[in-house]
Amino acid sequence: MHIDASEIANNTVIEGDICIVGAGAAGLSIALDWNNTPQKVILLESGGFEFDMEIQKLNDGETSGQKYYPLQSSRLRFFGGTTGHWQGMCSPLDPIDFKERDYVPYSGWPISRAELEPFYGLANKTLQLGPNEYELDYWKNEIPDLNPFPLDQSVIWNKMWQKNPIRMGQVYKDAIVSSGNIHLYTHATAVNIVANEGLSAVQEIRLSNHAGRKFNVKARHFILACGAIQNARILLASNTQMPDGLGNEHDVVGRYFMEHFEMICSELRLFKPFPTGLYDRGEIKAELAITEAAQMENRILNGTAKLRPLDVYEKVEPSMETWTDNDPRKAMESLKESSWLTKFLRLKSRIVKPDSFLLDTRMEQAPNPNSRVTLSSEKDALGVPYAHLNWELTPLDKRSLRKISEIIGIQMAKAGLGRVKLLEFLQDENDSSFPENTNAGWHHMGTTRMSSDPMKGVVDKNCRVHGLANLFVAGSGCFTTGGAPNPTLTLVALSLRLSDHLKSKIGTKANQA
Amino acid sequence: MKRRTFLIALAAGVVAACSWWFASYFRNFFVDPIARPELLLKIMSRDDIRAVGRQYRKQFPLENDKEILKEKLQEEMGSSPVSIPDYEAHIKEDFNAGNIVIIEGWILSVTGARQCALFSIIE
Numbered sequence: 104m105h106i107d108a109s110e111i112a113n114n115t116v117i118e119g120d121i122c123i124v125g126a127g128a129a130g131l132s133i134a135l136d137w138n139n140t141p142q143k144v145i146l147l148e149s150g151g152f153e154f155d156m157e158i159q160k161l162n163d164g165e166t167s168g169q170k171y172y173p174l175q176s177s178r179l180r181f182f183g184g185t186t187g188h189w190q191g192m193c194s195p196l197d198p199i200d201f202k203e204r205d206y207v208p209y210s211g212w213p214i215s216r217a218e219l220e221p222f223y224g225l226a227n228k229t230l231q232l233g234p235n236e237y238e239l240d241y242w243k244n245e246i247p248d249l250n251p252f253p254l255d256q257s258v259i260w261n262k263m264w265q266k267n268p269i270r271m272g273q274v275y276k277d278a279i280v281s282s283g284n285i286h287l288y289t290h291a292t293a294v295n296i297v298a299n300e301g302l303s304a305v306q307e308i309r310l311s312n313h314a315g316r317k318f319n320v321k322a323r324h325f326i327l328a329c330g331a332i333q334n335a336r337i338l339l340a341s342n343t344q345m346p347d348g349l350g351n352e353h354d355v356v357g358r359y360f361m362e363h364f365e366m367i368c369s370e371l372r373l374f375k376p377f378p379t380g381l382y383d384r385g386e387i388k389a390e391l392a393i394t395e396a397a398q399m400e401n402r403i404l405n406g407t408a409k410l411r412p413l414d415v416y417e418k419v420e421p422s423m424e425t426w427t428d429n430d431p432r433k434a435m436e437s438l439k440e441s442s443w444l445t446k447f448l449r450l451k452s453r454i455v456k457p458d459s460f461l462l463d464t465r466m467e468q469a470p471n472p473n474s475r476v477t478l479s480s481e482k483d484a485l486g487v488p489y490a491h492l493n494w495e496l497t498p499l500d501k502r503s504l505r506k507i508s509e510i511i512g513i514q515m516a517k518a519g520l521g522r523v524k525l526l527e528f529l530q531d532e533n534d535s536s537f538p539e540n541t542n543a544g545w546h547h548m549g550t551t552r553m554s555s556d557p558m559k560g561v562v563d564k565n566c567r568v569h570g571l572a573n574l575f576v577a578g579s580g581c582f583t584t585g586g587a588p589n590p591t592l593t594l595v596a597l598s599l600r601l602s603d604h605l606k607s608k609i610g611t612k613a614n615q616a
Numbered sequence: 617m618k619r620r621t622f623l624i625a626l627a628a629g630v631v632a633a634c635s636w637w638f639a640s641y642f643r644n645f646f647v648d649p650i651a652r653p654e655l656l657l658k659i660m661s662r663d664d665i666r667a668v669g670r671q672y673r674k675q676f677p678l679e680n681d682k683e684i685l686k687e688k689l690q691e692e693m694g695s696s697p698v699s700i701p702d703y704e705a706h707i708k709e710d711f712n713a714g715n716i717v718i719i720e721g722w723i724l725s726v727t728g729a730r731q732c733a734l735f736s737i738i739e
Contacts, residue, residue, distance in 0.1 A: 369721075372659035459659075512723035516711045522659060525721040 105280045107151070108291040109314040119145040119286065121605065122308060122322035124293045124337075126279075127184020128591055129577035129598040130328030131271050132229050134285050136602040138278060142609065144285045145320050147310065149292040149329075150181030152276065156430065157313055161292065161483050163429070164332070164490035168474070170423060170539050171494045176431035177545050178330050182289060183272020185330070185545075188435055189591065191268030193232055195223050196586035196593050199395040199405060200467070206402040207499070209359065209470035212583040213555040213564040219596050222603070226595035230269055233387070237263045242387055248380040251389065254514045262392035262407050262587070266385065290314065293329070294487050296341040296349050296574070304572040305349075311485045324573045324605060328598070331360070331547035331580035335476040336490040338551070338561075338568075350551075350568040353558045357476035357550050360492060361468040361585045362543040364406070364500070366421075368464045368529055369508035370413060373521035376456035382410040390465065391511055392587065401510065403503035405587045406466030408511055413459035414451075421540040462523070464507055465544070467585040469499045476550050494543075498535035505529040546590050551580040566601040577601055649700045650689050651738045653731040655707065656724075662739065668719045669736025672729045675719065685734045692727055703727065 120142035123130045134146045150158045158181065164174035171177075179187045196216060203211025224235040236242065239261045243249050251261050279287050288310075295309040307321045327334045335357040339348035348356055381389045390407035398405060425437035468474070474495040478488040505525065512523030528538050554560020557569035566581050568574040577598040579590040586593070656665055673680040679688065693706060710716070710725030717729045724732070 374655060374658050509718070509723060513711055513716060516723065516725070517708065519708065522656070523723050525718065525723070527721065530718070530721045 104282065104285065105287045105289065108288045108310065108312055108316060108318065111288075111316050111318055113317055115318040116307075117145055117286070117288070117318065117320045119143040119320070119322045120609070121145070121324045121326065122320045123147065123326045123328055123577075124308065125149075125184065125328035125330070125333075125577075126182050126272075126287065127179075127328065127330065127578075128186050128230075128271060129594055130326070131183070131275055131279070132226070132595045132598045133326060133328065133577060133602045134279060134287075135229065135275060136599060138282050138285055140284060142284060145322060146279065146285055146287045147291040147293065147308075147320065148182050148287065148289045151289045152182045152272065154179070154181055154187070154432065157484070158290075158292075159431065161485065161487075162333070163483065164336075164492060165479050165481075166492045166494065168493040168495045169537060169541060171492060171543070172423065172426050172545060173429045173434070174332065174490060174492060175429040176426070176434040178332070178547070179431060181272065182276065182287075183270055186269060186271040186591075188431065189268055190589075191230075191266045192264055192589045193227075193230060193266065193592040194262060194264045194588040195237055195596075196588060197262075197392075197395065197405060199398060200584055200586035204399070207404065207469055207584065209472070209559065210584050212553055214553070219593070219600060222596040222600045223592065225599045226592050227265075229595055229599070230267060230592060231274070232265045232267050232592075237265075239263055239381075239389060246380070246384075246387060249384075249387075249389075250377075250379040251381055252377065252379065252391075252515075252518065252520060254391075254518050256394075258394055258397045258510060259514050260392050260394055261381065261389035263387065263389050264588070265387060291318075292485055293337055294340075294485050295343065296325070296337060298344055298349060298571065302344060303570070305574045313484065322573075324575065324609075326575045326577050326601070327551075328577040331550045331578060332476055332490050332492065334576055334578065334580045335550035336478065336487070339476075339478050340487050350561055350571055350574065352570060355552070355557075355559065355561050358472045358474075359470045359549040359552050360474045360476055360494065360547065361470060361549040361582070362494065363546045363585060363587070363589070364464060364466040364468065364504060364542065365544045366464050366466075366504065366542045367411070367416070367461045368408075368504055368526055369462045369512065370524045370526070371410065371460040371462055371511070371515065371521055372524070373458040373460075374519070376458045377520065378456065383412075391462075393507060393510055397510060401506050403506045404467050404469060404499065406464055406503060406507045407587045408462040408464050408507065411461040411463050412457040413461055414457065416461050416463075421542045423540045423542050458521075462508055462511060464504055465587050466500075466504060466507065467587055469497050469503075470549060470552070470584055471495055471497050496537050496541070501529075501535045501537060502532075505532065544589060546579065546585070548579040548582040548585045548590055551576045553581045553583050565604045566597065575601055575605070649703060650686060651731060651734040652700060652703075653728055653735060654700045655704060656728060656732065660722075665732050666736040666739065668722055668724070668729065669732035669734070671719050672717070672733040673736070675717075676733075679730070679733065682734065682737045685730055685737070689727065689730050689734065703731070
């Protein structure tokens with residue numbers, strides 16, 4: 104069922120069992136999981152079914168610290184969320200990502216990779232990927248020409264990826280709109296979360312829109328699924344009852360903002376071209392990854408390297424320099440290759456196997472309490488303070504970026520394949536600074552991080568906000584650490600795990616059985 | 617006469633071109649293997665190798681001397697004379713043993729870097 108809240112009567116009170124705020128990858132995954140259940144699900148979407156620049160402006164905000172993308176264009180605010188323009192790259196986190204590492208401050212999830220495993224399978228289905236298989240051996244049987252570099256497997260392994268840029272808003276619109284128990288409200292922007300008198304549970308969410316309508320949603324359970332920056336923003340802005348915001352008793356909300364580095368760090372020159380179909384394919388491919396043992400030995404963060412043909416990419420500017428427009432449609436254009444020379448070189452690299460590559464490193468950022476989202480003094484059109492993002496990096500980040508290229512370089516040399524050259528910004532091992540064009544993956548994580556300890560995290564292991572009995576957060580904001588891969592597959596898996604937890608809590612599982 | 621002069625000039629030109637090509641093509645064969653970073657020559661220009669060599673000598677000033685570099689390279693190999701494949705094998709051993717230096721961003725074996733240094737002096 105779909106209701107356009109632009110036409111709703113003022114002061115309407117909508118009631119349901121579960122209220123999901125946000126219809127992006129996380130919110131839609133949960134809503135779909137509740138389709139055809141006896142529970143009434145209220146799904147709130149700030150935008151409509153199409154892009155609207157006025158609504159997109161609600162994402163605006165300020166940034167400081169390390170240069171970052173314009174906040175307004177780094178997320179999409181309409182049905183389907185940022186899956187409306189994502190690249191669809193998926194791979195699960197590794198077991199080490201969930202563990203506490205003594206050299207990574209604030210690391211260690213309260214759940215293990217094994218606990219998330221069943222939900223990865225479900226997430227694979229939601230994102231319409233291939234089989235839930237991310238082992239090279241499986242894919243070598245499926246695609247015979249996948250030929251890995253003969254590297255020491257105790258140091259380097261091949262991390263597999265699947266790609267499907269599913270537009271969830273288009274694919275799942277009919278299922279949601281025709282659902283009997285899911286009530287989708289578009290043009291419904293959450294502006295305030297109100298707790299009960301004892302501040303132990305959420306009582307209602309107040310909403311507003313550009314048509315001037317104001318209305319409320321009451322439910323038994325509330326799930327924030329607006330993205331890591333917006334989830335933190337709405338919690339911080341809900342400060343009428345608690346001056347520091349809801350769920351923020353210990354000043355953790357908004358802290359530990361993390362991104363993924365996506366940076367060209369080094370050159371790989373092979374002595375002769377290596378016949379491999381593994382690193383340059385479209386939908387199934389591998390990246391060179393550092394084993395858990397090698398990470399621990401070198402005390403570095405988790406990261407991988409993808410191979411980019413040197414002649415194609417050496418002139419491509421970092422996205423941090425080109426993605427500068429507030430309009431995400433225009434910003435997206437900057438990623439598209441317009442040069443005929445680039446297109447020619449890319450085609451050439453498919454026909455004549457290249458022997459020189461750039462190693463494009465994808466790496467987690469160390470959790471850092473000073474890398475954080477706070478509120479701006481400026482307010483949006485609906486009266487909510489904008490987000491202020493201070494993106495801050497650490498020496499461990501820089502050292503790990505350098506070390507990953509070094510490790511790959513040494514292994515390439517040991518295997519007699521070639522040599523690696525670090526780019527200039529990594530050549531001085533005593534330099535912990537980052538260049539201004541340090542690239543990130545548009546991956547917002549960590550602002551409502553998961554921890555069993557309310558002093559160290561916003562949500563518990565079931566994604567429930569500490570101290571509030573019925574408020575949950577879905578999405579990559581709950582990541583304690585970011586791992587190397589893009590977050591969507593994991594955030595969908597984590598959302599489905601939260602959904603499963605709620606089913607157990609409400610008793611739906613028993614009812615369905 | 618003009619035809620004769622032309623033919624002599626043409627022959628001289630051909631000889632000069634062949635000599636230049638011969639010298640360029642075979643010059644490696646006349647260089648002591650000790651100063652020939654053969655593997656690196658496959659992926660780096662001679663200028664890049666010279667730059668790495670100069671930087672190595674700057675980073676390790678005690679080795680900024682042709683004879684010292686030769687001595688160290690020969691010491692590493694244990695006996696002389698040695699061939700290019702011997703050096704390649706030794707370079708691999710260097711990587712296995714962790715005898716690695718980073719010069720101008722290149723991750724190199726110490727032996728390979730010393731060869732670059734010697735190359736930068738001799739060439």
